Amino acid sequence: MNVEDVSVGDELHLEKEPTRAQLFRYSAMTWNPHRIHYDPEYAREVEGHPDVLVQAQLHGAVIQELVMDWLGGDGELVEIGWRNVGRATPDRTLRVGAEVTTIDQDERTVDLDVWTETDDGRAAEGTATVRLSE
Amino acid sequence: MSSRIDPDEHQDRIGTVEHHDIGRIRRLDAQRYARAVEDDNSLFHDPEYAREQGYNDVVVPPNYPPAIIERDEGVPADDLREDGIDSEFFPIPLPDTATLMGGGQHLTIDRYVVAGERVTAERELTDLYQRESESMGTLTFMSFSSDFFADGSDERERVLHCEETFIVGDRR
Numbered sequence: 001m002n003v004e005d006v007s008v009g010d011e012l013h014l015e016k017e018p019t020r021a022q023l024f025r026y027s028a029m030t031w032n033p034h035r036i037h038y039d040p041e042y043a044r045e046v047e048g049h050p051d052v053l054v055q056a057q058l059h060g061a062v063i064q065e066l067v068m069d070w071l072g073g074d075g076e077l078v079e080i081g082w083r084n085v086g087r088a089t090p091d092r093t094l095r096v097g098a099e100v101t102t103i104d105q106d107e108r109t110v111d112l113d114v115w116t117e118t119d120d121g122r123a124a125e126g127t128a129t130v131r132l133s134e
Numbered sequence: 135m136s137s138r139i140d141p142d143e144h145q146d147r148i149g150t151v152e153h154h155d156i157g158r159i160r161r162l163d164a165q166r167y168a169r170a171v172e173d174d175n176s177l178f179h180d181p182e183y184a185r186e187q188g189y190n191d192v193v194v195p196p197n198y199p200p201a202i203i204e205r206d207e208g209v210p211a212d213d214l215r216e217d218g219i220d221s222e223f224f225p226i227p228l229p230d231t232a233t234l235m236g237g238g239q240h241l242t243i244d245r246y247v248v249a250g251e252r253v254t255a256e257r258e259l260t261d262l263y264q265r266e267s268e269s270m271g272t273l274t275f276m277s278f279s280s281d282f283f284a285d286g287s288d289e290r291e292r293v294l295h296c297e298e299t300f301i302v303g304d305r306r
Contacts, residue, residue, distance in 0.1 A: 016172065018172075022170065022172060025166075025169070025170040026170040026171065028170070029163075029166055029167045029170045029198075030167075030198075030201045030202045030203050031202055031203055031204040031205075031208065032203040032204070033203075033204070033208065033214055033218040033219065033220065034203070034217060034218045034219055034234065035216075035217050035218035036217070036218075039218075042217075046216075046217075046305065047217070047233050047305060047306075048305070048306045055201075055236070056235065056236025056237070056238065056239075057197065057200075057201035057203075057236060057239065058171065058201075060197050060201070060238075060239055060241075061171040061173065061195065061197055061201065062171065062173075064173075064195065064196060064197050065171060065173040065175065068175055068177070069175060073177075073186075073187045076243070076245075076246065077196060077243055078242070078243050079240070079241065079242050079243065080196070080197065080240075080241050080243070081238070081239065081240030081241065081297075082238050082239065082240075083237060083238035083299075084235065084236055084237055084238050124238070126238065126240070
């Protein structure tokens with residue numbers, strides 16, 4: 001893929017279904033002791049969440065997965081940012097999306113809007129920028 | 135509760151810089167992080183593929199270092215707050231019943247880190263402010279700016295910049 005192959009409006013999609021085991025592994029790898037990610041009773045009864053929650057950074061990680069899978073070996077991710085605007089819980093579909101918004105032919109950069117969403121709406125949204133190889 | 139935090143009392147903490155030695159990121163660490171995401175990208179798993187793409191070893195998933203919550207060893211379990219958070223994690227004390235949420239991150243990636251490089255970080259508290267939310271009451275926002283460095287070559291080199299926000303709320 002090179003920059004000429006990309007068009008504004010191109011969309012990328014990925015479906016994930018985070019499991020409780022996955023949330024446990026992610027907390028372990030990121031040395032994250034926050035109880036809302038592993039104790040459903042605490043998450044529900046003390047903090048008022050519907051269940052344990054997908055970690056804020058895991059939303060960024062699955063957006064990164066989507067964009068870097070699309071890139072393959074044809075470039076590098078240079079920026080990625082997201083705001084956590086909603087909650088996601090395990091064992092439910094988490095849709096990951098991106099849409100090309102800007103292409104700079106001279107710099108060979110592509111900007112994308114990026115997001116994660118559940119059936120309840122957006123969980124994270126932001127932007128990413130990639131630079132394609134020459 | 136978040137509403138018990140008075141940002142004015144902690145303005146002197148803005149500018150506080152913490153230094154963290156995340157250590158050498160092994161190939162297995164990069165692979166396990168990618169597995170925890172269920173991300174099968176060969177750049178993160180297959181050293182031969184990564185070399186064919188011009189890297190010395192597997193690529194460390196870029197958002198792995200800034201996703202690490204506790205960048206040091208952390209306090210003993212008995213000293214964790216009820217919500218599991220390290221009571222010394224933030225540069226300002228949190229009320230016992232405050233709730234915490236990640237608000238998001240923005241990463242600027244200077245270059246990919248590859249397995250075998252040692253990573254250090256500097257994190258600075260850059261802002262502390264409150265906003266009212268109709269549904270969640272008073273929310274306190276803590277903004278941090280972090281630089282990550284790698285010393286895979288002879289010189290320490292910045293590899294990533296991270297702007298992030300944590301949101302402190304009240305139990306509902």
